[in-house]
Amino acid sequence: MPSAHLVRRIRHRPEDLFDLVSDVENYPKFINLISALRVTKQLSETEFEAEAIVAYKMLRETFRSKIVADSVAGKISVEKAEKGGAVKSLLNTWTFHPLEDGSTLVDVIVDVRLKAMPLEFLLRDKFGKAAVHIMNLFEVRAGQNYPLVGNETYDSVAEMTSFGLRSDQLV
Known part of the structure; x- marks a missing residue:
């Protein structure tokens, strides 16, 4: 199963980053692999289902997911919807840890398995690079x-440890 665990300090407020990541319908504006994305069902104030069309070279697949956006906890969780399209299994979490200087430590975990084995193999080969690329696009x-916040040279390693994260996970 392709998976990645990325941690990055980003010089924006946790609330702003939470809003950016939870606004899924705007992903096609800045993530070139997503050609379309729409919310298909609002389940509650913090939960919804969405459908994305992902295109890469000659491949085009539809993915359906359930998103829980908990602004109080500073966490967004994504899993495969009941009818997940090309996804066999999906677990994706974004956690936004506020740092003392006002910036954010973003902790992203993603594990995905696709139904089509050729796509699974293609994804496995490029998954780590793609995850970092997508993190870069969000930044x-x-x-x-x-607006930028915090100090450019701020050392977040001590705070990172307090969140149970390791400095070798930084990208």
């Missing part, structure tokens, strides 16, 4: 929409 988009 660039945050820079376009939100």
Whole structure:
């Protein structure tokens, strides 16, 4: 199963990053692999289902997921919807840890398994690079929409440890 665990300090407020990641319908504007994305069902104030069309070269697949966006906990959880499309299993979490300087330690975990084995093998080979690329796209988009906070040279390692994270997970 392709998986990644990424941790990055981003110089934007946790609330701003939470808003950016939970606004899934805007993903096609800055993530080139997503050609379309729409919310298909609002389950509650914090839960909804969405459908994404992902295109890569000659491949085009539809993925359906259930999203729980808990702003109080600073966490967004994504899992395969009941009719998940091309996804066999999916677990994706985004946790936004506020740092003392006002910036955010973003902790992303993603595990995915696809129904089509050829796609699974293709994804497995490029998954780590793709996860970092997507993290970069979110950071660039945050820079376009939100003010910078915190000190550029701030050392977040001590706080990182308090969240149960390791410095070797930083990307």
